[in-house]
């Protein structure tokens with residue numbers, strides 16, 4: 232690793248219009264899977280190229296081939312069917328997975344995509360998985376007698392996929408758990424499941440968590456079976472840093488979100504630099520990564536690139552000011 | 559025993575011949591149909607979901623809250639002083655609502671839900687329950703905005719919603735339900751909560767129901783049971799500890815029993831439902847029970863929601879048959 236303050240991203244990037252259109256045509260049977268995959272590869276290469284040009288240290292494939300982060304895994308694993316349409320908010324609907332049998336994995340889900348993305352760059356590409364707790368919490372359950380039974384089975388399946396990513400060469404494995412922070416009473420169970428996922432993995436492990444009551448679950452997060460916590464930070468006013476400050480034995484790596492992914496407005500260089508400096512007050516540069524708050528698929532490409540650019544510029548300037556080498 | 563719904567019902571149907579609210583909203587947003595056209599579709603879908611409830615055999619129906627984006631903004635948009643901000647997660651569900659913010663001191667702007675209640679009542683063969691998001695929950699799910707503290711926001715909302723309840727009563731509502739899930743997450747606020755509920759129900763002679771969900775009432779159940787309402791609703795699916803609390807329900811109060819899981823597609827059997835009713839009826843006689851799903855059914859696809867109501871009625875019949 233370099234001198235710290237590595238830049239990265241949480242996962243998704245906006246899909247170009249041609250992907251959105253192609254997905255629609257694929258669903259209506261107007262194009263085949265191969266044609267869709269070619270376009271998804273083209274879009275993946277585009278985002279890898281953007282991240283290289285911005286000088287990002289640890290890159291992601293941008294998830295051009297995924298729809299919903301839970302449905303993608305459910306559709307590629309056994310034991311799930313899709314529900315009818317349920318409402319997410321306003322006039323937005325989606326099909327929610329239903330566990331109707333024991334969950335399992337007949338084939339690798341994400342490994343080919345990881346290999347493809349890694350073949351395009353010398354920068355490390357993160358292996359990206361959705362965590363067992365989030366898959367369970369965001370699915371219906373018609374099979375398992377308890378949430379815990381569903382969760383432990385799910386954890387074993389995600390672990391298998393993580394092992395295959397490491398075998399393929401992934402050095403960073405991110406296992407997203409955005410559902411984690413809303414039910415403090417289930418944190419212990421969630422941590423037990425996560426430990427199954429990361430057990431014996433020869434890789435740097437990351438989990439992304441966002442938009443919840445972090446204070447209520449912080450002691451659990453501080454002891455979570457993972458190397459790095461990737462946190463939505465700027466949207467919640469950097470309160471997460473105060474939690475670290477109040478917990479002297481905290482020793483996790485942190486990836487800190489310094490731009491808001493739900494706002495069209497691109498943050499100023501000064502604002503992002505001051506966010507980074509706040510992070511450096513509680514964490515040493517080698518323990519701190521810098522990224523956006525969350526996945527960026529709801530932004531336009533222009534907004535997304537501008538936000539990544541300001542992160543890149545801010546990190547470079549802060550490193551110069553601190554006399555840290557440019558990795 | 560009364561079979562009923564908590565509140566909302568899925569807005570869209572997989573039936574291609576049914577009026578599609580989803581399409582209508584998209585067309586309205588694109589400027590291709592007028593507001594009147596959209597309202598006509600909302601009316602048709604409301605009629606359809608009332609009929610679903612009547613067909614399932616419910617004794618007491620709601621309008622399905624087809625016109626509500628969510629329980630917060632439906633009321634906030636009708637109260638002067640609120641603006642509506644970005645998306646925020648609704649409790650521990652994977653659904654979202656827009657965050658209301660009081661930008662100035664809130665004031666009543668006349669009836670919010672009264673016209674919708676009148677429409678439902680005129681289009682239902684069964685009595686219609688009016689539902690209001692309670693002042694405590696509405697305040698908790700808003701930002702404080704220009705208010706200095708939670709208390710002043712809660713009490714301003716209580717006054718405004720009292721006017722709403724009175725207007726609903728004047729429009730003929732015989733059952734008025736206040737939804738208050740948030741109190742289960744902030745039990746230290748029981749005093750403020752009691753004050754707010756007393757304010758909202760002042761002058762209301764209709765049957766007053768206080769409905770909680772997403773947890774159990776342990777620690778505050780005696781306070782809830784002592785409030786000047788006729789019925790207290792509890793969620794026995796997400797709050798199984800509620801089974802141990804109902805023995806403390808005073809004899810002049812009815813119990814709302816959320817016993818069918820409104821957040822999971824697995825359909826309970828009629829026998830399972832009957833068994834749960836018998837368990838509750840061992841403590842609170844059946845003639846003091848309202849039985850219903852654990853919360854609104856909008857978390858489910860329409861066919862699953864409909865099946866849940868059918869089973870609920872079957873289970874209630876089974877329990878009553880075995881009791882007589």
Ligand SMILES: [Zn+2]
Nearest residue numbers: 409441525526
């Ligand atoms: Zn996130």
